[in-house]
Amino acid sequence: MADGTDMEEWMVSSNEALSISLVAPTKSGLQNITTFSPRFTYSIFGEDEQIFGYKGLKISLRYRANDMRPHLKISSAKKIKPYGDSEADDVLAILTEGNYLPKIAYSRESDFEESSKQVVDDFTPPGELHDTFDGPDGHYEVWKGSLADPAVKQLNTRVQMLVPLFIEGGTYIGQNDEPESTVDETSDADRWTLFSLYRKDESGYVFVGYSTVYRFYWFQNPTPPASPRDGWELPEGSLDLAELPCRKRLSQFIILPPFQGKGHGAQLYKTIFAHYHKQPQTQEFTVEDPNEAFDDLRDICDLEFLNSMPEFRALKLDTSVELPEEGPLPDLIVGQKNLENIRQKAKIAPRQFYRAVEMYLMSQLP
Numbered sequence: 001m002a003d004g005t006d007m008e009e010w011m012v013s014s015n016e017a018l019s020i021s022l023v024a025p026t027k028s029g030l031q032n033i034t035t036f037s038p039r040f041t042y043s044i045f046g047e048d049e050q051i052f053g054y055k056g057l058k059i060s061l062r063y064r065a066n067d068m069r070p071h072l073k074i075s076s077a078k079k080i081k082p083y084g085d086s087e088a089d090d091v092l093a094i095l096t097e098g099n100y101l102p103k104i105a106y107s108r109e110s111d112f113e114e115s116s117k118q119v120v121d122d123f124t125p126p127g128e129l130h131d132t133f134d135g136p137d138g139h140y141e142v143w144k145g146s147l148a149d150p151a152v153k154q155l156n157t158r159v160q161m162l163v164p165l166f167i168e169g170g171t172y173i174g175q176n177d178e179p180e181s182t183v184d185e186t187s188d189a190d191r192w193t194l195f196s197l198y199r200k201d202e203s204g205y206v207f208v209g210y211s212t213v214y215r216f217y218w219f220q221n222p223t224p225p226a227s228p229r230d231g232w233e234l235p236e237g238s239l240d241l242a243e244l245p246c247r248k249r250l251s252q253f254i255i256l257p258p259f260q261g262k263g264h265g266a267q268l269y270k271t272i273f274a275h276y277h278k279q280p281q282t283q284e285f286t287v288e289d290p291n292e293a294f295d296d297l298r299d300i301c302d303l304e305f306l307n308s309m310p311e312f313r314a315l316k317l318d319t320s321v322e323l324p325e326e327g328p329l330p331d332l333i334v335g336q337k338n339l340e341n342i343r344q345k346a347k348i349a350p351r352q353f354y355r356a357v358e359m360y361l362m363s364q365l366p
């Protein structure tokens with residue numbers, strides 16, 4: 001710059017400036033449980049994940065650990081004076097214009113702290129208790145609810161900022177280009193189910209992670225559209241739409257960093273899968289754009305489930321079959337003709353099922 005100011009000096013890493021904390025409401029005020037950094041901030045602050053114009057910038061996003069009411073505080077040691085066309089990035093404007101957090105996140109700090117004293121004893125998560133398990137570090141509860149329930153929707157609005165912060169390429173419900181995923185339309189909200197995971201101890205509930213699942217209709221037709229959501233009209237009449245045959249798609253899945261690597265992701269996935277596997281109207285369970293880490297978790301859990309099916313365990317490679325020099329390959333898997341029946345019984349989507357079969361057979365090789 002003309003006055004000799006080094007622009008680089010005023011660049012701050014947005015991944016380092018932003019911190020996320022869970023704070024526990026106690027009678028004497030808020031107590032910090034854990035603080036961690038985001039993995040990605042590019043979708044909020046730009047590809048380079050840099051914020052211009054500050055020294056010692058701190059963007060502190062605190063969540064009340066039970067109901068996940070957020071509070072945002074921005075502070076810095078120094079802010080650059082506007083110079084020509086250059087001025088400090090307006091962090092607050094970036095966050096508010098992007099609708100990353102609900103309005104309540106920008107309330108006064110004293111309001112956040114005062115309100116926290118009132119919710120110590122009587123909090124229960126929104127929705128209904130779905131499952132419980134004991135982890136290596138405490139007792140856990142999974143709660144389940146429809147986004148048509150205002151309390152569940154409120155939780156989703158509070159935590160949705162975690163999606164761009166922890167899932168590369170992750171989008172909010174209603175943010176991608178699928179018309180049916182606009183959560184604000186009541187008719188669509190009831191197609192979304194949110195599963196939230198909490199650690200529960202004497203001091204109360206601590207939010208650990210969550211997952212959302214979307215319900216697609218499942219139409220059997222000799223000439224189906226390319227995708228189950230293209231071009232179908234809903235049947236008319238007074239049908240209970242939730243009871244129609246459907247395909248479930250897990251959309252978002254997050255375990256907060258301090259709780260990762262302890263088996264909680266696997267527990268949450270298994271309880272969600274088991275729920276839909278048991279549900280008569282669910283014909284198939286699939287996952288939207290899984291990343292590598294999620295693929296690993298899903299493979300382990302799906303293989304464990306498939307191994308519980310005797311007909312799956314009976315599959316093996318027929319090593320006695322000689323391969324012809326030309327012409328079609330013979331069936332190499334004992335029980336090959338039965339595979340599609342096993343898949344339909346398992347309700348696992350084709351690509352994932354056949355991957356699991358391959359992994360299983362490979363693991364049987366001497």
Ligand code: ACO
Nearest residue numbers: 166252253254255260261262263264265266290291293294
């Ligand atoms: N103690 C210690 N480690 C354990 C235990 C246990 N009791 N049980 C399992 N583990 C191991 C597993 O073997 C696994 O090890 P590996 O990865 O080295 O093979 C590892 O812990 C992870 O398994 P979990 O602990 O069950 O998984 P976690 O709770 O960490 O959740 C997840 C995984 C969901 C990917 C999490 O890291 C996360 O939320 N990441 C950020 C967001 C993300 O990427 N989400 C998925 C996006 S894709 C989508 O949303 C569809």
